[in-house]
Amino acid sequence: MAAVDVVIHRIYTDDRWMTAAECKGLTHLFFPPPAERPQARDRREASAKAVCQSCHVNGQCREYARTHHEYGFWGGESEDERHAAGFRLIAPIGVRARNAS
Numbered sequence: 840m841a842a843v844d845v846v847i848h849r850i851y852t853d854d855r856w857m858t859a860a861e862c863k864g865l866t867h868l869f870f871p872p873p874a875e876r877p878q879a880r881d882r883r884e885a886s887a888k889a890v891c892q893s894c895h896v897n898g899q900c901r902e903y904a905r906t907h908h909e910y911g912f913w914g915g916e917s918e919d920e921r922h923a924a925g926f927r928l929i930a931p932i933g934v935r936a937r938n939a940s
């Protein structure tokens with residue numbers, strides 16, 4: 840992304856809500872490690888969901904992730920759930936895992 844694109848993105852994307860995120864320092868719960876097994880993903884995402892339930896910016900976070908087609912766990916919602924809600928991702932991790940087996 841060019842510097843001008845970053846500036847334009849910052850102008851038109853209000854992401855000030857991120858400063859109130861409850862998940863600061865918990866990246867390991869919100870994004871999968873390489874080759875994560877489905878059972879481990881379920882446990883990790885359950886822990887992430889618990890953090891999101893007490894987060895005051897849950898709605899803004901979910902909307903941001905849906906709008907920007909983010910990967911990972913955002914706003915109490917997994918990639919799989921976001922994909923199923925109609926906010927398509929190219930390769931959501933749950934769909935990928937099911938298709939591989």
Ligand code: SF4
Nearest residue numbers: 860862891894900914
């Ligand atoms: S809703 Fe969840 S993912 Fe979003 S900022 Fe809050 S804790 Fe983080």
